[in-house]
Amino acid sequence: MRRDLIDALVAASNAPGTALADAALVIARIEYPRLDASAYLARLDAMGDAARPRIERHLDETGDTSPLSRVKGFNAYLFGDQQFSGNRDRYDDPRNSCLNEVLDRRSGIPITLSVVYMEVGRRAGLEIDGVNFPGHFLVRVRETAGRRPRGLIVDPFHAGALLSEQDCRTLLEKHVGSEVAFSRSLMAAATRTQIIVRIDRKSVV
DSSP states (O other): OOHHHHHHHHHHHHSSSOOOHHHHHHHHTTTOTTOOHHHHHHHHHHHHHHHHHHHHHHHHHHTOOSHHHHHHHHHIIIIIISOOEEOOTTTTOGGGGOHHHHHHHTEEOHHHHHHHHHHHHHHTTOOEEEEOOTTSOEEEEESSOSSSOOEEEEEGGGTTEEEOHHHHHHHHHHHHTTSSOOOGGGGSBOOHHHHHHHHHHHSOO
């Protein structure tokens, strides 16, 4: 990786807050040196602005203001209105690891779709953590505050499917077999550094 990209990635990783898009777009510049990151950040902002009233409309229509209903409203926007989806047919396509391509093509792999989910969802008012699950990145939408918040486990690769603990056990078995024993520690919130490292490992470098 070029020195200027390393410096940019370090700066994005250490910036205040929890934003991931800046770092993900730096990684994408390895393959797309002339990438205009500002245009994609503006697109994420616009999507967040559009998702917020879509969520509120869903709450009004259902009469349900629970966190689960908010997730369903957001999923209707991202996977219904915007038609984002997991790229099952060409999972190994390098473009799936570049956030700009994922936003342009509305298709990607678990880690990049999770970044889209987190970045747009946070802009729309949801509290979302990444979950650095072995073999298949997930997200948690918080239901409670505090140091150990409860939340809804969501799989952005599968159109925002909601997963139970048993679902997660099955997913672990599918992706890593018996190599890793299931533990609730696997469901812990990922740090921004952990997420960026995982994006970088899936990138084209």
